Amino acid sequence: MTTAPATFLADLLPEDQYSTAASDRADHARDWGTRPEEAVDPDVVVWPESTADVSAVLAAATDHRVPVTPFAAATGIEGNAVPAHGGISLDLTRMDSVLEVRPDDLQIDVQPGVLGSAVNEALERYGLFFPPLPTSGDIATIGGMIATNASGKQTVKYGKVGDWVLELEAVLADGTVIEPGTRAAKTSSGYNLRDLLVGSEGTLAVVTRATLALAGRPQQQRAGRVVFDSFADAAAAASDLVRSGVDVAALELIDSLSATMANAYVGGDLPEKPMAFLEFHADHGIDEEIDFCRTVLSAYDPLDVEFGDESTQADLWAARRELADATRAYYPDLESVAAGDVAVPVSRYPEMIERIHALSDARDLPIPCFGHAGDGNVHFDVFADPDDDAEWARAIETYETIVREALAKDGTATGEHGIGRGKRKFMIDEHGEGGVRAMRAIKDALDPHGILNPGKVLPDPEPGPTATDDSG
Amino acid sequence: MTTAPATFLADLLPEDQYSTAASDRADHARDWGTRPEEAVDPDVVVWPESTADVSAVLAAATDHRVPVTPFAAATGIEGNAVPAHGGISLDLTRMDSVLEVRPDDLQIDVQPGVLGSAVNEALERYGLFFPPLPTSGDIATIGGMIATNASGKQTVKYGKVGDWVLELEAVLADGTVIEPGTRAAKTSSGYNLRDLLVGSEGTLAVVTRATLALAGRPQQQRAGRVVFDSFADAAAAASDLVRSGVDVAALELIDSLSATMANAYVGGDLPEKPMAFLEFHADHGIDEEIDFCRTVLSAYDPLDVEFGDESTQADLWAARRELADATRAYYPDLESVAAGDVAVPVSRYPEMIERIHALSDARDLPIPCFGHAGDGNVHFDVFADPDDDAEWARAIETYETIVREALAKDGTATGEHGIGRGKRKFMIDEHGEGGVRAMRAIKDALDPHGILNPGKVLPDPEPGPTATDDSG
Numbered sequence: 051m052t053t054a055p056a057t058f059l060a061d062l063l064p065e066d067q068y069s070t071a072a073s074d075r076a077d078h079a080r081d082w083g084t085r086p087e088e089a090v091d092p093d094v095v096v097w098p099e100s101t102a103d104v105s106a107v108l109a110a111a112t113d114h115r116v117p118v119t120p121f122a123a124a125t126g127i128e129g130n131a132v133p134a135h136g137g138i139s140l141d142l143t144r145m146d147s148v149l150e151v152r153p154d155d156l157q158i159d160v161q162p163g164v165l166g167s168a169v170n171e172a173l174e175r176y177g178l179f180f181p182p183l184p185t186s187g188d189i190a191t192i193g194g195m196i197a198t199n200a201s202g203k204q205t206v207k208y209g210k211v212g213d214w215v216l217e218l219e220a221v222l223a224d225g226t227v228i229e230p231g232t233r234a235a236k237t238s239s240g241y242n243l244r245d246l247l248v249g250s251e252g253t254l255a256v257v258t259r260a261t262l263a264l265a266g267r268p269q270q271q272r273a274g275r276v277v278f279d280s281f282a283d284a285a286a287a288a289s290d291l292v293r294s295g296v297d298v299a300a301l302e303l304i305d306s307l308s309a310t311m312a313n314a315y316v317g318g319d320l321p322e323k324p325m326a327f328l329e330f331h332a333d334h335g336i337d338e339e340i341d342f343c344r345t346v347l348s349a350y351d352p353l354d355v356e357f358g359d360e361s362t363q364a365d366l367w368a369a370r371r372e373l374a375d376a377t378r379a380y381y382p383d384l385e386s387v388a389a390g391d392v393a394v395p396v397s398r399y400p401e402m403i404e405r406i407h408a409l410s411d412a413r414d415l416p417i418p419c420f421g422h423a424g425d426g427n428v429h430f431d432v433f434a435d436p437d438d439d440a441e442w443a444r445a446i447e448t449y450e451t452i453v454r455e456a457l458a459k460d461g462t463a464t465g466e467h468g469i470g471r472g473k474r475k476f477m478i479d480e481h482g483e484g485g486v487r488a489m490r491a492i493k494d495a496l497d498p499h500g501i502l503n504p505g506k507v508l509p510d511p512e513p514g515p516t517a518t519d520d521s522g
Numbered sequence: 523m524t525t526a527p528a529t530f531l532a533d534l535l536p537e538d539q540y541s542t543a544a545s546d547r548a549d550h551a552r553d554w555g556t557r558p559e560e561a562v563d564p565d566v567v568v569w570p571e572s573t574a575d576v577s578a579v580l581a582a583a584t585d586h587r588v589p590v591t592p593f594a595a596a597t598g599i600e601g602n603a604v605p606a607h608g609g610i611s612l613d614l615t616r617m618d619s620v621l622e623v624r625p626d627d628l629q630i631d632v633q634p635g636v637l638g639s640a641v642n643e644a645l646e647r648y649g650l651f652f653p654p655l656p657t658s659g660d661i662a663t664i665g666g667m668i669a670t671n672a673s674g675k676q677t678v679k680y681g682k683v684g685d686w687v688l689e690l691e692a693v694l695a696d697g698t699v700i701e702p703g704t705r706a707a708k709t710s711s712g713y714n715l716r717d718l719l720v721g722s723e724g725t726l727a728v729v730t731r732a733t734l735a736l737a738g739r740p741q742q743q744r745a746g747r748v749v750f751d752s753f754a755d756a757a758a759a760a761s762d763l764v765r766s767g768v769d770v771a772a773l774e775l776i777d778s779l780s781a782t783m784a785n786a787y788v789g790g791d792l793p794e795k796p797m798a799f800l801e802f803h804a805d806h807g808i809d810e811e812i813d814f815c816r817t818v819l820s821a822y823d824p825l826d827v828e829f830g831d832e833s834t835q836a837d838l839w840a841a842r843r844e845l846a847d848a849t850r851a852y853y854p855d856l857e858s859v860a861a862g863d864v865a866v867p868v869s870r871y872p873e874m875i876e877r878i879h880a881l882s883d884a885r886d887l888p889i890p891c892f893g894h895a896g897d898g899n900v901h902f903d904v905f906a907d908p909d910d911d912a913e914w915a916r917a918i919e920t921y922e923t924i925v926r927e928a929l930a931k932d933g934t935a936t937g938e939h940g941i942g943r944g945k946r947k948f949m950i951d952e953h954g955e956g957g958v959r960a961m962r963a964i965k966d967a968l969d970p971h972g973i974l975n976p977g978k979v980l981p982d983p984e985p986g987p988t989a990t991d992d993s994g
Contacts, residue, residue, distance in 0.1 A: 154765050154869035199710045210708050213685070226956040234865035235897040236682050237934035238671045238721050239941060240953055240979060241961045245717035249710050266767035293626050295738035295805070333767070333814075335807035342805075393706035397626035425707040462709035469711055481712055484698040488968060489713045495967035496960060507712060 055094045055116045055138050062106045068096045078139035083127030083389060083472065090132070092119065092139035099144050101219060101227060101258040108256065109225030111138060111501045119503050120252035122163050122191040127389045128470025130198060130251050134505025140256065142193055148172045149259065156264040157216065157233060162193025162257050169262070178264040181208035184466065185374075193257050198468035199249030203300040206292070206424030207331065208265070210466075212248040219259035220247055223497035233261055246492070251468050253503045254496050268299075268331035272340060273363035276326040276347060277354040281305050281407065281419075284324040285400035287350040288423035292396045296343045300329035301424030302370050305403070308377065308418040312369035315376030320369055323353060326423070327370045329363070373420055377431055381416065386431035387445045388472055392456035393427040393465030402459060406430055406452055413448050415441075427465035428456075454479060474509040527566045527588045527610050534578045540568045550611035555599030555861060555944065562604070564591065564611035571616050573691060573699060573730040580728065581697030583610060583973045591975050592724035594635050594663040599861045600942025602670060602723045606977025612728065614665055620644040621731065628736040629688065629705060634665025634729050641734070650736040653680035656938065657846075665729050670940035671721030675772040678764070678896030679803065680737070682938075684720040691731035692719055695969035705733055718964070723940050725975045726968050740771075740803035744812060745835035748798040748819060749826040753777050753879065753891075756796040757872035759822040760895035764868045768815045772801035773896030774842050777875070780849065780890040784841035787848030792841055795825060798895070799842045801835070845892055849903055853888065858903035859917040860944055864928035865899040865937030874931060878902055878924055885920045887913075899937035900928075926951060946981040 059068045069075075075091040093116075098104045111118045117137030124131055133139060146163035153176040160169060166187030169180050184190060184202035194200070196218070201210040208214075217231035231237070231244035247255050278284035288303055303326050304312070310322045328343065330336050340357055347355060358366050377386070394402045403419055406428070410417040421429035430452065434445030453463050453476055463469070463476040477486050490508055493500075531540045541547075547563040565588075570576045583590045589609030596603055605611060618635035625648040632641060638659030641652050656662060656674035666672070668690070673682040680686075689703035703709070703716035719727050750756035760775055775798050776784065782794045800815065802808050812829055819827060830838050841848075849858070866874045875891055878900070882889040893901035902924065906917030925935050925948055935941070935948040949958050962980055965972075 152867070152869065154761070155867040156765070157867070199708075199714075201708055201710075205708060212714075222956070222960060226959070228954060228957040228960055230953070230957060232865075232934040232952075233867045233932040234899075234934045234937065235868065236671075236673055236677060236865055236899065236937050238673075238863075238936045238938050239934045239945070240949055240957070241722055241726070241964060242671075242684075242717050242720065243957065243960060243964075245714050246964075249712075249714055254713070289626070293628070297805070332807075333769070334810045335804075338806045391710075393704075393708055395624070395627040395629070395705045396707065397624065427706075427708065460705040462704040462706045462711045464710045465706065465708050466710050473711070477712055480704075481702070482700060484694070485700045485702060485712070485715065487698070488694060488700055488715060491967040492713060492715075492718075492964055495963040 055111070055114070058110050058114055059094065059096065059107070062110060063096065063103065067099065067103070068094055070094050078121055078141065079132055081124040081126045081129060081132050084129055084132055088129065090134060090136060092133045093136045095139045095141055097141050097144045101221065104140070104221045104256050104258050105225040105227055107138065107140065108221050108223055112224050112499055115499055116501060117504050118501055120193070120197065120256050122194050123189055125186050125190045126194065126198065126468065126470060128467055128472040130468050130470035130506060131194065134471055143191070145258065151176060153178060155233070157261055158264060159259060159261050160192050161259060162191060162196070164192050166190055166192060166195065173264060177267050179267050180214065180262055181265050182211045182214050192260060196248050196257055196260060197251045198466065201425070201466045203302055203329070203422060205422060206301050207297065207299040212245060214263045215244060215248055215260055216263050217261040218244055218247060218257050220255040220257045222255050223499065223502050228255070231261070249468065251470065251503060251507050253493060253507050255502070269333045270331070270336040271360050272330045272336055272357055273366050274328035274340070274355070274357040275366045276328065276352045277321050278324045278326070278350060278352055281324040281403055282400060283350045284326055285403050285423070287347055288326060289396050289399050290349070291343065291346055292424055294346050296346055297330070297332070297339050298328055298343070298424060299331040300327065302327040302421065303423035304370060304373060304420040305407070305418060307416060308373055308420045309369060311376040311380040311418060312373050315379055316368055316372050318369060321353065325369065327367050377418055381433050383435060384433040385436045386433055387442065387449050388432070389467065390428065390430035390432070390449060390452060391464045391467040392453055392461055393425060394456050394459045394461035396426040398459040398461065399423060399426045402428060402456060402461070405455055409448055409451060413444055415445055415448060422465070425465065426461070469507045471506060474507065477509045527583070527586070530582050530586055531566065531568060531579070534582060535568065535575060539571065539575070540566055542566050550593055550613065551604055553596040553598040553601060553604050556601055556604055560601065562606060562608060564605045565608045567611045567613055569613050569616045573693065576612070576693045576728050576730050577697040577699055579610065579612065580693050580695055584696050584971055587971055588973060589976050590973050592665070592669065592728050594666050595661055597658050597662045598666065598670065598940065598942060600939050600944040602940050602942035602978060603666065606943055615663070617730065623648060625650060627705070629733055630736060631731060631733050632664050633731060634668070635663050638662055638664060638667065645736060649739050651739050652686065652734055653737050654683045654686050664732060668720055668729055668732060669723045670938065673897070673938045675774055675801070675894060677894060678773050679769065679771040684717060686735045687716060687720055687732055688735050689733040690716055690719060690729050692727035692729045694727050695971065695974050700727070703733070721940065723942065723975060723979050725965060725979050727974070741805045742803070742808040743832050744802045744808055744829055745832070745838050746800035746812070746827070746829040747838045748800065748824045749793055750796045750798070750822060750824055753796040753875055754872060755822045756798055757875050757895070759819055760798060761868050761871050762821070763815065763818055764896055766818050768818055769802070769804070769811050770800055770815070770896060771803040772799065774799040774893065775895035776842060776845060776892040777879070777890060779888060780845055780892045781841060783848040783852040783890060784845050787851055788840050788844050790841060793825065797841065799839050849890055853905050855907060856905040857908045858905055859914065859921050860904070861939065862900065862902035862904070862921060862924060863936045863939040864925055864933055865897060866928050866931045866933035868898040870931040870933065871895060871898045874900060874928060874933070877927055881920055881924060885916055887917055887920055894937070897937060898933070941979045943978060946979065949981045
């Protein structure tokens with residue numbers, strides 16, 4: 051038996067910083083991807099207000115062998131931030147300050163609970179921005195983005211969140227505070243603990259501060275939308291744009307099923323055809339870049355090509371922007387078995403999509419595809435009737451087939467959502483027994499009692515702390 | 523007693539793949555930075571020709587508790603690739619192939635012993651290049667660059683070597699082969715072992731293959747040189763260029779002492795004044811960028827500003843290019859106590875250089891400064907008479923003072939050369955006791971018998987394998 055966490059928390063924190071109320075516990079049991087039957091309530095929710103709070107809670111949790119799951123906006127979709135084994139939900143949303151902007155160094159220091167949009171608001175007066183924000187940047191926190199190494203539509207030009215993290219403050223399982231990374235533009239000093247923590251989903255440490263690198267806002271910005279007759283053309287064009295070095299700041303693709311869904315949702319009159327959505331950033335010469343883009347596109351006989359300025363981007367991009375909601379709304383009786391997030395080398399992107407569409411036909415399941423084509427990142431949903439056990443099982447098998455085919459094409463099981471609970475089954479396929487063993491050795495070295503977010507990232511068997519320790 | 527490595531190597535490799543000849547051992551005892559009294563010969567030199575060879579040697583070395591130090595071009599300057607404790611020198615220069623170029627994915631697969639220049643030669647026909655090559659790219663190997671997370675003059679635009687590594691094949695201490703990373707453009711899958719290995723100097727694994735990302739050669743390239751009246755002006759201008767977002771592909775600075783040395787070496791007639799060396803890459807609009815650069819520079823009253831095209835870059839840059847040799851040649855009776863390589867946030871760069879010059883005056887020691895100003899990276903040499911014990915000690919103390927002042931300015935002890943043996947004394951200052959403890963936990967987890975490059979990166983006490991194991 052472990053100690054009930056609330057008993058030792060009372061010695062560490064004032065009463066308004068933790069709660070065992072059923073409503074608070076239930077609020078911390080689900081993220082966007084959690085199905086009701088999967089939800090596991092934490093035993094207690096803790097709201098740290100400082101690095102010292104986090105350190106004290108983790109040290110006590112290690113002493114008492116209590117699982118701790120870092121939590122913030124709960125916009126993840128792989129169960130990344132919700133408990134698999136009860137214990138403490140460590141809610142970091144009170145640590146949501148912008149600590150310092152250093153415009154001369156193009157740097158900002160923030161706490162983990164700050165929203166992505168709040169970072170850009172703080173930067174506006176300096177003419178700076180944080181480029182790798184995911185599409186969910188308005189509602190997701192920087193800490194969560196670091197935990198999953200998130201990325202977004204501008205990653206094709208600017209890279210991932212992890213590429214813009216210079217220095218972290220993080221608390222290890224035993225309460226030790228470390229500051230991996232540096233505020234210098236580069237370093238070759240010691241092991242890169244910073245990039246090891248980025249994407250580790252709170253299983254190795256809890257991030258309590260981040261120094262992020264910034265970029266100047268581009269002086270020119272334009273957007274575009276291209277309609278293709280076939281997805282093969284659209285995918286080949288996207289791959290060619292990247293290969294040709296067209297300097298796109300976003301290159302998104304949706305298939306015709308996604309276009310149909312978006313039309314239904316936004317009441318649009320777009321052709322129900324595959325479409326590419328483009329964005330360009332530059333300080334000068336943006337027209338030459340768009341001309342170059344048109345030249346590359348012309349080889350693929352687009353049905354329609356439209357470019358606009360910043361003021362018309364919202365219109366041009368409407369179908370792409372509303373797509374996540376549109377897909378959820380389109381089939382009221384069906385559900386997506388899981389949110390697909392594979393990425394493959396960009397030359398394999400056309401065949402990847404073709405294979406998904408072939409599986410959709412063969413298994414008689416709707417599978418809309420969309421996502422960040424410029425990165426070879428495909429989002430897809432396999433829709434099925436949750437009350438039809440056979441169909442549901444077929445959909446899950448189809449989803450898994452798609453992920454394994456992405457791995458066979460030198461790809462990854464997750465381009466930006468992380469592993470969480472949902473994708474642990476693909477870890478050995480992707481990283482090999484040896485790679486997973488090395489990851490587990492690192493986990494055991496930094497968190498010997500397995501208190502940090504157990505049941506995530508690494509595949510089973512990974513006994514939670516209660517299975518190996520009876521102390522407390 | 524450990525087993526003499528040659529006895530078990532005979533079971534693993536043909537005779538032409540290892541040697542205990544004194545000349546071979548001596549050839550593998552020194553890098554560019556090793557002083558004669560520091561050289562430690564390996565017991566045996568091994569030339570693996572395949573991943574299987576590396577795996578077999580490491581597994582046997584772990585069984586027999588024999589240190590293994592990966593070695594290639596020996597262009598390091600911190601003792602990174604030469605033994606601290608004898609054992610095996612694992613010379614990777616026979617694994618020097620370009621395995622595959624995938625131009626459609628902007629990727630190349632190489633073995634670790636390939637020279638940087640050979641990579642770019644293989645890419646020339648595709649119009650591609652590997653952007654982060656260090657200045658020593660013609661003579662240094664990709665494996666060594668990965669081991670130290672090297673960088674170079676174009677890092678200000680393109681980033682470090684580590685930013686361009688997509689996937690590795692690497693052999694762990696027990697012989698396990700892993701493939702961290704992915705060939706997709708991005709991933710959020712599992713722990714980032716790839717970036718943990720990059721910069722770990724062969725202390726965690728031996729890299730046997732790398733997939734590198736590539737860029738298209740810019741269609742426009744121009745170079746420039748700017749002479750300033752004072753170093754304060756030059757440093758402030760460099761900092762301002764970065765802050766203003768001028769898209770430079772290189773931004774190097776040398777101080778007036780360095781200019782004097784370069785003049786003496788190349789027989790030049792440049793003013794003996796601080797100078798900035800610039801490079802620009804673009805597909806279009808390069809003239810607008812240079813105009814923008816001139817505008818920013820004009821605030822610092824440069825004595826001379828000269829821009830040229832690719833054909834005149836060699837002339838414009840001569841003083842910078844020959845500087846490493848020039849500094850070595852300038853004081854025939856003095857030696858540099860160590861090659862300084864600190865980096866600080868770019869806003870702190872002017873005060874960092876000012877402090878070094880003040881220390882040079884106060885301690886009566888010549889300390890030329892040069893390097894990658896755009897990254898806040900300062901190379902400096904503290905010159906002293908090695909036969910004057912008091913002066914030599916004063917120079918070492920001065921060198922250490924400069925490094926610690928860089929750390930106090932939120933900087934790093936090494937921007938690109940790595941820790942090796944020489945900079946281990948700064949590890950706790952830079953990373954804290956907790957950070958170094960976490961690094962050591964990872965080292966112990968992946969290499970429990972400490973056979974991989976012992977005596978590097980992590981500070982003492984780090985007992986070599988013979989001190990803890992008497993087996994064999």
